[in-house]
Amino acid sequence: MTLCLLDPRHGYYPTRDPIGAGADFITAPEISQIFGELVGIWLANCWQAMGKPKTTQLVELGPGKGTMMSDILRTARSVPEFSKSLQVHLLEASAALVAVQAKTLGGFAQTINWTDDLNDTGVGPLLLVANEYLDCLPVRQFVRRKNFWFERLIGLSDTNELQFTLSPTPLAQTELKLIPPNLLQAPDNTLVEIRSGLSGFFDPLAERAKTDPVIALFIDYGPTSSEAGDSFQAVSKHQKVDPLKNAGEVDLTAQVDFAELKRIAEQVGLLTSNIVTQGSWLQQMGLLERAAALSNGKPNTRAKIARQVHRLSDDNEMGELFKVMAVYSKGISMPVGFDV
Ligand SMILES: C[S@@+](CC[C@H](N)C(=O)[O-])C[C@H]1O[C@@H](n2cnc3c(N)ncnc32)[C@H](O)[C@@H]1O
CATH class of the missing domain: 3.40.50.150 (Vaccinia Virus protein VP39)
Structure with missing residues (x-):
């Protein structure tokens, strides 16, 4: 961001x-x-x-x-x-x-x-x-999967397009303080956003x-x-657009x-x-x-x-x-x- x-x-x-x-x-x-x-x-x-x-x-x-x-x-x-x-x-x-x-x-x-x-x-x-x-100001996102929290990251697809992906390893015990306490035990697939x-x-x-x-x-x-929830968004010419397209232009x-x-x-x-x-x-x-x-x-x-x-x-x-x-x-x- x-x-x-x-x-x-x-x-x-x-x-x-x-x-x-x-x-x-x-x-x-x-x-x-x-x-x-x-x-x-x-x-x-x-x-x-x-x-x-x-x-x-x-x-x-x-x-x-x-x-x-x-x-x-x-x-x-x-x-x-x-x-x-x-x-x-x-x-x-x-x-x-x-x-x-x-x-x-x-x-x-x-x-x-x-x-x-x-x-x-x-x-x-x-x-x-x-x-x-x-x-x-930039945010970080975390997703809960099978009782673990993974960071949602941005990487490259096979065709060199930006795409969302999850960190290969979950957050360590010491990093769990990043997640708001009321959402720590949230159901599978919950996405949490924090403003780093x-x-x-x-x-x-x-x-x-x-x-x-x-x-x-x-x-x-x-x-x-x-x-909980993903609020990351891109806007161009008064319309919401794909945040991973046209980086630096939206x-x-x-x-x-x-x-x-x-x-x-x-x-x-x-x-x-x-x-x-x-x-x-x-x-x-x-x-x-x-x-x-x-x-x-x-x-x-x-x-x-x-x-x-x-x-x-x-x-x-x-x-x-x-x-x-x-x-x-x-x-x-x-x-x-x-x-x-
Ligand atoms: C959405 S605009 C709001 C502008 C203005 N406050 C208004 O209400 O019309 C965001 C403003 O914050 C500035 N800005 C964004 N990130 C900044 C940063 N990290 N440090 C200083 N200025 C920043 C932008 O250049 C722009 O002036």
Whole structure:
């Protein structure tokens, strides 16, 4: 997954801008400005909860076209002290998208720092946001056969095509900790997916939380509890395609297991919010009120915004599939938006 998505010369992200109606997929910030605006309001609220620090490091993981950060920074202007406190850091693996982000964010007062290291994000209080970032991190899959667990691997067929295969030997006793405990005794042929890319992910935030307040927001698609099943998928031109065909030319993701995310964050001493659906979070943050304010009485605008709201929050669209969770340091109370 990492090689196909991120190889600097042949990988999917470094060589293109894949986001948009005419490209491969569309994301929430590209559907409506309201999405990034509500994230901006949420961040201003967190900044107040952190005691209104004079300097705040604002980090975004995988910022895409920079649209969400642009909506955040524009919204932040309505709280001038918050806006003035912000130092922005973008973690982006794609040179093509860095160029797009630089263009999108060129007009803001804040200096933007691009980095590939979460430790390189200034000092002091830290706010972090990540929309559809975690689903790009690599997963491993394991299949249960006759009381043993085998890793599902990718190899070559007789005709030199990529194909799925199982490891010749089962996992050793010491490796069984990779399998979620509730699925260890699952029936034959159960497939379990774990996000190996998350290993150590929260360590820099936990380290930072020892000295400074930290609040992070994760929005992605996936379930609230660890479930068996294969969610590895490829998308090209808004359609699901075979993930083993056209390596490096198609987007690869797997759903985010929010229960696993919660466990990993708590294991390193961070606190976590409830896990809520995107529809619920957006509504708690004022989706309908903002939509009404933007609709300004014109029937065409009203209909367009109603379509955007539906897409972002309806249970049959992104509203239920996508989840939201905050991770934060001790001493801070649960951020807004997470009532269940
Ligand atoms: C699905 S896009 C989401 C973009 C944006 N957050 C949005 O909502 O429109 C994933 C983003 O994460 C970046 N990305 C993926 N894997 C990454 C990695 N390991 N390190 C840094 N950026 C990564 C991609 O280049 C892209 O900007």
